[in-house]
Amino acid sequence: MVNQTYSLENDKDTLLAMYREMLLARRIDERMWLLNRSGSIPFVVSCQGQEVMQIAASFALNKERDYVLPYYRDLGVVIHFGMTTREIFLQAYAKGEDPNSGGRQMPSHFSQKQNRIVTGSSPVTTQVPHAAGFALAAKMEKNPAVSFVTLGEGSSNQGDFHEGLNFAGVHKLPVIFMVENNKYAISVPLNKQVACENISDRAIGYGIKGIKVDGNEAIEVYEAVKQAHQRALNGEGATLIEAVSYRLTPHSSDDDDMTYRTKDEVTNEKSKDGIVRFQNFLFEKGYLTETINDDLEAEIKKEINDATEYAENAPYADASTINNYVYGEKGDH
Numbered sequence: 627m628v629n630q631t632y633s634l635e636n637d638k639d640t641l642l643a644m645y646r647e648m649l650l651a652r653r654i655d656e657r658m659w660l661l662n663r664s665g666s667i668p669f670v671v672s673c674q675g676q677e678v679m680q681i682a683a684s685f686a687l688n689k690e691r692d693y694v695l696p697y698y699r700d701l702g703v704v705i706h707f708g709m710t711t712r713e714i715f716l717q718a719y720a721k722g723e724d725p726n727s728g729g730r731q732m733p734s735h736f737s738q739k740q741n742r743i744v745t746g747s748s749p750v751t752t753q754v755p756h757a758a759g760f761a762l763a764a765k766m767e768k769n770p771a772v773s774f775v776t777l778g779e780g781s782s783n784q785g786d787f788h789e790g791l792n793f794a795g796v797h798k799l800p801v802i803f804m805v806e807n808n809k810y811a812i813s814v815p816l817n818k819q820v821a822c823e824n825i826s827d828r829a830i831g832y833g834i835k836g837i838k839v840d841g842n843e844a845i846e847v848y849e850a851v852k853q854a855h856q857r858a859l860n861g862e863g864a865t866l867i868e869a870v871s872y873r874l875t876p877h878s879s880d881d882d883d884m885t886y887r888t889k890d891e892v893t894n895e896k897s898k899d900g901i902v903r904f905q906n907f908l909f910e911k912g913y914l915t916e917t918i919n920d921d922l923e924a925e926i927k928k929e930i931n932d933a934t935e936y937a938e939n940a941p942y943a944d945a946s947t948i949n950n951y952v953y954g955e956k957g958d959h
Contacts, residue, residue: 634845638913644681644844645908646922648901651677651702653926654711655875657934658718658733662879666938667718671734673701675874676806678900679841680776681706683804683869686851687774693760695744695753695775698734699806703776708741711929715937722943728950729943751781754790754803761799761864772858773801774851779868780811782825791866795832800858802851803866806841808873813886826868834864841869842900844907871900 634640655674661667673680680702687694689707696703701714713725720729726737726745737745744760746753757775764771781787782805794801805825809816822828829836835857839850847869854865872895876883883892908914 634848635911638911640685641908641911641913642918644685645904645914646926647681647684647702647705648677648844648904649922650711650926650929651681651705652901653923653930654705654714655701657930659875659879661718661934667733668720669733670718670879671698672873672875672878673699675872675895675899676808676841677702678844678904679804679806679839679847679869679871682844682847683774683776683851683867686848686855687772688855689741691769691771692855693742693744693757693764693771693773695757695760695773696736696746697750697753697776697778697781697806698736698746699778699808700736700776701734704736704738704741704743707738707743709736709738709743711933712936713738715930715933716940719937719940720942721937721940722947723940728947730951751777751784751786753777754781754784754786755793756790757801757803758790758794758797758799761794761801761858762797764800765797770859771800772855773799774804775801776804776806778811779805779807779809779816779825780814780819781805782828783811783819791828791832791834791864794864795834798861798863800861801864802854802858803864804851805866805868807868807870809870810873810877810883810887812877812881813883815886824868826866829866832864832866834866835862836866836868838868838870841871842898842903844900844904872898874899 655672658670662670680700684703684706694703694707717724717726718733722729735746736743753775757773760773811819824838826836826838837850839846850867
């Protein structure tokens with residue numbers, strides 16, 4: 627358990643703001659599945675089960691200065707850092723106004739320069755050495771910014787993970803690596819991925835701090851990331867955080883998860899849903915009421931309906947723009 631130096635428990639406004647973003651991410655994701663199954667959008671890679679850790683971690687960062695390098699499940703991170711519901715649906719429909727790639731890339735390849743959301747790629751873990759690079763730039767420029775990068779636990783077995791963490795450890799870089807351990811690398815369970823007890827145990831090999839938290843406990847995740855953020859700004863170097871939860875959906879809309887796990891297992895894990903846990907906490911504190919919750923659900927539903935309708939009717943990119951952002955363009959000089 628992380629020392630509760632940065633307790634949120636009495637900050638009603640922040641807690642309710644966190645809850646709204648968690649709920650928004652969940653409802654967007656649920657709508658994406660409906661659109662995919664009805665043949666409206668081609669692909670979904672889901673965040674369900676990981677929204678709590680994503681939103682809690684994001685609230686512990688400085689969204690005006692820090693850079694985030696999300697992986698494909700990080701809908702919660704990009705929502706917090708400024709990507710709108712409309713923009714999320716535009717990328718799902720691959721429309722020309724999609725801010726990530728102008729409709730050129732698969733869904734969930736997030737990228738938005740104005741909000742310091744750094745472009746991701748299809749090969750997993752490439753964002754880890756990039757995050758070390760952003761942190762190195764911040765250190766060299768004496769810029770009080772931190773880079774925050776996420777990945778699945780399966781990605782922690784890639785060479786990029788070793789290279790990024792090793793470089794960050796050697797140079798004491800202001801970077802936070804958060805492994806979102808959802809217990810499955812596509813179809814491979816955790817016990818067939820790694821021999822070590824915890825992913826966070828790997829930190830010692832790089833000379834950085836390692837922390838393991840319950841990814842379904844919002845305040846625990848927030849405090850871990852907040853402390854890591856402060857350590858980074860203090861020149862104390864990088865932190866590896868392992869946040870443990872469970873992927874509540876198949877790996878993607880093209881995956882049949884019943885070939886490698888059981889319905890009983892998934893049902894049992896759904897009973898531990900971090901959003902429900904956080905909602906109950908807010909009810910107990912008296913910060914959330916049935917009326918507030920119903921109003922919030924109605925507001926989010928309207929936001930999603932409006933975004934879906936806009937994106938569905940938006941134009942695709944014009945064919946004449948096919949080479950845009952692919953080749954360098956001649957400048958004025």
